[in-house]
Amino acid sequence: MKELIRDNTEKCEFLVHRSVFTDREILARERAEIFNKCWLFIGHESEIPEKGDYKRKKVGGRNLLLVHSHDGEMRALYNTCPHRGALVCRENSGNSRVFRCFYHAWSFTNDGQLAGMPGKDGFPDDFNCDGTKNMTEVNRLESYRGFMFVNFDDHANSLDEYLGNAKEYIDLVADQSEAGMEALGGVQEYSVRANWKLLAENSVDLYHGMPTHKTYFDIKQGQDPDLKKVKLEGKGVDLGNGHAVMEYVAPWGRPIAQWTPIWNEDLKKDMEKIKARLVERFGEERADRIANYNRNIVIFPNLVINDIMAITARTFYPTSPGYIEVSGYAFAPKGEDEEHRMARNDNFLEFLGPGGFATPDDNEALELCQEAYNNNQEVQWNDISKGMVRGEDNTLATDEIQMRSFWRQYKTRIEQSLNKEVAQT
């Protein structure tokens, strides 16, 4: 059996074989063992608040239609006509009671039921009595604190069980608003010419922060000279099931309630009030954690929730070993005051997203890794050992325990499949 991960606790060495980033057969195994079996983020409940609201979503390589049906249920329908297969809904989002496939004009109510088609006399009276001509629904759609996930494995454990210890950290994000969180409009659909696992690693990697994002920190320091006192410090935690987090302090304002001098005095008072309310709701310690600590969470395999200078979630899927499609979200408390919201969004755009001062440099780093994996034949291993010398319960946020947690789960899921035949795609 080919060895992909070398996890040597005694030697404090953790190695990842670079073929996992380039090999098409491994990608086929990842689709079978990971993307077809794990819980995958599809969207946030706030994206389809009203009955009839729908949004098209690509998840795990499928074309899905996330819909708030008229019976009040949220559903994920496979966006394909049961008749001949055409994409039924072609608009990216909207509100509708009915979806109609344009090809032969079969129409469906927004819960997926076949409502009618032309030329009914050509079909038997009991046509569709078994429901096979309805749009097919993803059987497993579950939600935690507004974050919705699908699983293509009907026998998978519940989402609740799957998220496990990661729930504590999702709570620290969701608890920031009593009215609930909402996804902003304009989900950023972009791409990176790199392997999907590199983005999972990068999103919970604090070690790269200073060298890769020096230009961002230079700008921050120009805005507030006192910021140099604040280092990137905290801890990395293995959350089990491949999930991990780094929780840390950082030299930037947090729009929940960590004020920074680039913001005005009114906002300072506003944030003091928010902090006081957090203390009332959760006590001093937890309120401090919510307001003043940053957290980058990776939910295995392909969801990242970063509660940093703003709140973003990104999910990504590989169309080939060296290319991913990324969807980037921004989250904020519902009903947030306008000035506060603008400060939040400005903070977001200064660092995050395809037009930010940092995310494009991350993409570049990932793409340079991918490009240099051309040397895989002779240079075979990545090193992910940082912090092992401290012991895995003692690691810092700038160590690599977050990535090792991901890779250990990956190893469990992939290595056992290496003896099986997998159809290559």
Added chain:
Amino acid sequence: MTVATITRQDVVNFLYTEAKLLDEWKLTEWAALFTEDASYTIPPIGDPDANPKDSLFFVHDTRARLQERAERLLKKEAHVEYPHSTTLRNYHNIMVGDLDSPVIRVECNFTTHRTKREVLDTFIGRHIYEIVQMNNGLAIKSKKVILHLDSLRPQGKISLIL
């Protein structure tokens, strides 16, 4: 202040100058084309009139931030653009609004090509400018970039100034 007579050709030349400064990576000179209260924005794809409070823009720069953007991109540590990519900007179908107005509205289509490490990406869309007279010349009061794309795939990023 005497206001010079502006011709359509002056406006067109001004836009071409802007494009050329960007293609030549003269980014601080580019930033200097903007007024003190200027903005540079890229709203979400498909929603050019989005409100920046409710929607996630790609870029929503004040004058100060567009200066930071320009200066950042000239640093060696702006890794995505180091070494600098090679770019070519074409502005077409230029429509110049009322030249006698204190703020002249100008719209044009753009095609911006970027190549780096032998990968060529193309951005297409529409620019909407508000242009004013300043110091006997022209200056940009606002520049809004409306991308005519389905998504940022395969471009992946807007590391350039569009």
